[in-house]
Amino acid sequence: MDENPAFKVGDQLILQGSDFSELIVRLKAAAYRVVGPMVRDGCIVFDEISGVEDLPAGFGDNQDAATYRLRQCDDMALFGYNNGPQSVKRFLYTPQREIWKARRNRKTVSIHLPDTEPVKTAFLGVRPCDLNAVLIQDRVFTRGEYLDDDYNKRRENSLIIVVNCTEAGKTCFCSSMNTGPRATAGFDLALTEILHADHHYFLLEVGSDRGLSIVAGMPCDHASDQQLRTAAESVTRAADNMGRSIDASGLKELLIRNIDNVYWDSVGHRCLTCANCTMVCPTCFCSTVEDTTDLTGNTAHRIRRWDSCFTMDFSYIHGGSVRPSAKARYRQWIIHKLASWHEQFGTSGCVGCGRCITWCPVGIDITEEARAIRQRDIRPAEVSETMEV
Amino acid sequence: MTPVPFMVKKVQRDTADTFTIVLTDVERVTGMTFAPGQFNMLYVFGAGEIPVSISGDPTSTKKLIHTVRVVGTVSRALRRLRVGDFVGVRGPFGTAWPVQKGESNDVVLVAGGIGLAPIRPALYYLLANRKKYGKITLLYGARTPSDILYRTELEQWRARFDLEVEVTVDHGDDTWWGNVGVVPTLIPRAPFDPLNTIAMTCGPEVMMRFTVMALRKRGVNTDDIYVSMERNMKCAIGLCGHCQFGGKFVCKDGPVFRYDTVAHLFNKREV
Amino acid sequence: MQTLEPYLAEHPFLKGIETRHIQLLVGCAGNVRFDAGQYIFREGDEANEFYFIRHGKLALEIFRPHKGGIVVQTLQPGDVVGWSWLFPPHFRLFDCRAIELTRAIALDGTCLRNKCEEDYQLGYEMMRRFAHLMEEELLALRLQVLDIYGVPG
Incomplete structure (x- = not known):
């Protein structure tokens, strides 16, 4: 000692x-x-x-x-x-x-x-x-x-x-x-x-x-x-003894090239767009602001609060939401988390805490969805065809 | 970032649903310097804040000019303001039109609807530096003759010998003797050399998609085409996440994008 | 008499067409001018001609009771006006009015139809060009229908 x-x-x-x-x-x-x-x-x-x-x-x-x-x-x-x-x-x-x-x-x-x-x-x-x-x-x-x-x-x-x-x-x-x-x-x-x-x-x-x-x-x-x-x-x-796993190799490229994969429809049918996953996620950082005035009308407060990409309001521009479908909003979330995050901040946005899986009321599993896309990956040959406008 | 106090100098009706508001800086005599294509966040006391692109002359900074279409609570509140009223301004934010890159080239500006507002500062800049450029063309499309923005100014520009201006409307009326048809149809005949042209376009996404197609058909390179994107913006400094367009934040990586950097997203749905 | 051959040859619509076809076209062509305000044709007229615009501006209109003619498209130098001559029963579908003094080359439809029947290669060249024109006009029309600058919502 x-x-x-x-x-x-x-x-x-x-x-x-x-x-x-x-x-x-x-x-x-x-x-x-x-x-x-x-x-x-x-x-x-x-x-x-x-x-x-x-x-x-x-x-x-x-x-x-x-x-x-x-x-x-x-x-x-x-x-x-x-x-x-x-x-x-x-x-x-x-x-x-x-x-x-x-x-x-x-x-x-x-x-x-x-x-x-x-x-x-x-x-x-x-x-x-x-x-x-x-x-x-x-x-x-x-x-x-x-x-x-x-x-x-x-x-x-x-x-x-x-x-x-x-x-x-x-x-x-x-x-x-x-x-x-x-x-x-x-x-x-x-x-x-x-x-x-x-x-x-x-x-x-x-x-x-x-x-x-x-x-x-x-x-x-x-x-x-x-x-x-x-x-x-x-x-x-x-x-x-990890309960889940995700194959992170080439995940960013996989998701980006599969942005038009028909599989997203399947998640869209299950997702309730309740925003639970974004509220429990330890990295989700989106916020919105609210402006309120007091009763005298002479003091206005600007409040920032957590927001979620699963709401219709989130992408609202005059005339409507950019992502009206549940499919598009889920896709936005998972592609941001696992792919675009790299482009924006040089790291994945997912730490594997599993909260989004536990707290999803319908049990949508980010690891399963990533796996499903990998199984249905459109081949690079198809990509080059669809990319040509 | 907190809003800086500005004061309303003038509110001027452009069309039935669009107006131009002129502001002056309460604290700084020099006003705000900005690059063509940038935008500000305008705050109306008690109503809220919206992104609005700057539509004034970048070489004259004492007056800060925005053209606003009335589409919601804050834009309506802005229109109700009177001379002397307060407007909080945060900005300027975002990327600019590539006016320097256009030097010694032809420049074609393609605007649709309210999209002429963010294009106008670029045109002011080009005209102020006219000798540095080849042919300059402005192609502008509006819904009907009464929706045409900056009509007096367009007529003045049309009268110039060093600027080609073509205006078209989707739907004509009895008073209209000009072009009828959508703005991309003006591109095949516009007087520019496709291989030495910088093209800048702003308008509804559908209009920009078909404008880009027409420009490419004409032979303009994708890295010489610039588009101005629109997304929901709250913070304007890349922190709130609202304006994401793929991996881009429209508020700081845009609103002006070189087309080839967003081409992979441009024809995707609900991105 | 000066031939119309060079004017036809330089018109964008006929770009790349063989000289021998131009010569066939010249046989059906004539020079025309329309004063501002003049109607070139009206809806329901027999469609015997079409025009290669050289100068000026034309408007295609649809007449509405109580409201007069509404312009649905304007046409400029380089454009071609009229395709009703191609398809029976060869009646005009719009009114066409000169907005300003307009010069054009008129092609006799009956004459050209006969030549196309005799020379399928010419027929193919004309059909190919008109099909492309229709494709472009259809796209423009579809965009017009969208009302993309309209009041949102």
């Missing part, structure tokens, strides 16, 4: 289960609001937690297409569940936000920005797929010609504690998207929970200086080779 641990970034440490509450205490001492998983309304949600007792100890879940049920487990693992409907997206890119308000005084109008500053927030229990979703949204909101200031501020004030997956859900396919089940970069701290009959501990990886400042002085040891092996095996087990 290391008597005088001086930790550094990149270290792999062991945190005993009995000491876990210390992590939350330290986060709070460092003035972080701690957001973590908890059980509410029959599912796992993210919200502010006051201590380890709020975490969903002993809970697991059964998930499949259009199916989600919490269940009690035999063990008391803190993170023994798979992703619930929410990701941390709602805290970084908020579902609804006033972006400015305008005040009218006779003929002049003045515009006022909200002066709220985001609070420092530690996100505990972020799965590797969701961490990658955050990194993808970073590309959307912080890399282009125009930035989203609010997102940037929230990101700067965030600390991410990943929990690697030792169990995969039935709708998970992060292995296919290279986003899990183990996080490799982009986190401040990463945990792997190990639970034997008589022993409960965490492998704790230090990913950044910010993370290091939290664990410095904590009662941790350096992990032994045996412990590292055990953690690696647990994660490998999850990788081997």
Whole structure:
């Protein structure tokens, strides 16, 4: 045992289960609001937690297409569940936000920005797929010609504690998207929970200086080779038990050349255009704005809220929607997610979290739809013919 | 990005459903510099915000001019504004017509309906730099004679010796002595050299599709044809996702696209 | 007398046609001019001629009671007017009016029909050109019907 641990970034440490509450205490001492998983309304949600007792100890879940049920487990693992409907997206890119308000005084109008500053927030229990979703949204909101200031501020004030997956859900396919089940970069701290009959501990990886400042002085040891092996095996087990998979090779080109494939009609007949998939997706970033005035008519508010490409309104231009059919809207979503995203942001827009499969009320499965298109792929020879106008 | 305060200088009726609004910058005397083909987001207090292409002269920036067709709540609210009223402006946004690329070439502008509005700044620019260009042709199609935009100005342009202007209407009436027929039918006879021509077109998508076909039939290269696309826009800065056209964001990758970069999407349905 | 051969040969409608066919056409051709406002033909007239426009502008109209003639198409130099001579019973389907002073070459339909019967190659050349013209006019008409600039919705 290391008597005088001086930790550094990149270290792999062991945190005993009995000491876990210390992590939350330290986060709070460092003035972080701690957001973590908890059980509410029959599912796992993210919200502010006051201590380890709020975490969903002993809970697991059964998930499949259009199916989600919490269940009690035999063990008391803190993170023994798979992703619930929410990701941390709602805290970084908020579902609804006033972006400015305008005040009218006779003929002049003045515009006022909200002066709220985001609070420092530690996100505990972020799965590797969701961490990658955050990194993808970073590309959307912080890399282009125009930035989203609010997102940037929230990101700067965030600390991410990943929990690697030792169990995969039935709708998970992060292995296919290279986003899990183990996080490799982009986190401040990463945990792997190990639970034997008589022993409960965490492998704790230090990913950044910010993370290091939290664990410095904590009662941790350096992990032994045996412990590292055990953690690696647990994660490998999850990788081997992915409930779903998607063949990502040439997927972008496949979808783009099949834009006219008659198969889309079949999805169009099933899709309810309810927008659930876009609401639970951790990377979907589309938004709209609403303008409202108060009763005096002298103050107008501009609200930004999440929007979905599944609504008719989304593509409305004078005269009607550009994509009136369900088929066109589903096609827009899946091609954007798996193909155009590469063109726009240099990465896939899918992290394989499986939420869109679980929360689709009719069980449409993105991995199945991609597979169906691949089976019906129009041959390149046919493409060259149809492309010639 | 928040709107910058502008003030209404003039609202002028063009046709039954279209008007031109002239704005001046409340804070900057110099006004707004923009490139032909770009657009602004216009905010009317309490009503909302819409994208409108700039229809004024890019070489004279003190007055900011937009031509608007009344199709919804915000455009209706814009029309009701009086001199001195506030309009919030964000912009200018988007890509421009390739006026520099057209230098020492013939230029043909093909506009349909309200599509003449975004084309007009390009024409102002070309005429201001007339010597740099070969033949310049404007082909304009409207629904009926009373739907013709900028009628007085079109007559002035027609009278010039260094500009070819052809106007056609889909449906004539007793007062109309000009062409009857859709605008693509003017292309086969327009006086330009297909191999040394930059073509710019703006109008309803159907009209642009057939315009592009007629231009290609005439022998114009696909990388010399430019189209201006229209999609729903909310943020205008590539963040809200509404204006996607395949992998493009029309607000920042467009609205003006070189035809060959969007040709694979141009004839696809509901994209 | 100056022959019409060079005028016919340079008309876009006849581009690429063999000289010997031009010569056959000249035999059926005559020079015509129409003053502004003059009707070249009216709906229901016997269709004995068609015209290669050289200068000016013509309007094809349909007459509506109480409203007068509505212009459905305007025709310019390079255009060809009239195909009713091709198909029995050879009656005009529109009114055709000169908008401005117009010069054209008129072709005698009966004469040309007979020559086409005698020389199928000439017949084919004429049919091919008229079919292409009809295709283009049909496309333009379809676009016109769409009312693409119309009030949305």
